Amino acid sequence: AQKVTQAQTEISVVEKEDVTLDCVYETRDTTYYLFWYKQPPSGELVFLIRRNSFDEQNEISGRYSWNFQKSTSSFNFTITASQVVDSAVYFCALRPVFRNFGNEKLTFGTGTRLTIIP
């Protein structure tokens, strides 16, 4: 069974502050993918990053960075110098590497609503 926990339901920070969104997961699979998605008020789910379980190298993309710690089953997301446009609900998700088509499903966390205060 898979489970993704986003303990932070809502976070508010003042613009230009840094903010970290936590994600902790549980899985029995040895190989899997981790994802982060952004859902702005418009409702569309925007793909941000995919991380393979065998690659623990942290990643940075502009103001976004991700810290993958397999030892603690965490995949945290940090926004540096936050902006109002970062206000959205952020979802962390987990999926096994495909082996048998149709048997692998994306498991979502409950999401963290991030509000950036101008």
Place this chain on the structure above:
Amino acid sequence: SAVISQKPSRDICQRGTSLTIQCQVDSQVTMMFWYRQQPGQSLTLIATANQGSEATYESGFVIDKFPISRPNLTFSTLTVSNMSPEDSSIYLCSATSGGALETQYFGPGTRLLVL
């Protein structure tokens, strides 16, 4: 990457009626999915849309209520049948893309309000 479009983007429907949502992907993908997101909640998988065969439904979802079609690799429809106010949700189409089906993309969603 895959670009996914959905129609309609939103609708207001009367109780007891049915609505069909269309999903179009701009490239051939192997797997397509339908999700429901109730207000303020996370995403719940309804079913996997299989090309040329019956969809695979998750626990709690049945074909009579949510019939799904997928006639080819780039198109799928979801029908919400005999609607009630509890069906008011965002319905999202999703597809996997990538050499190893690695990344799952989502459409813009269909906001449904049932009165």
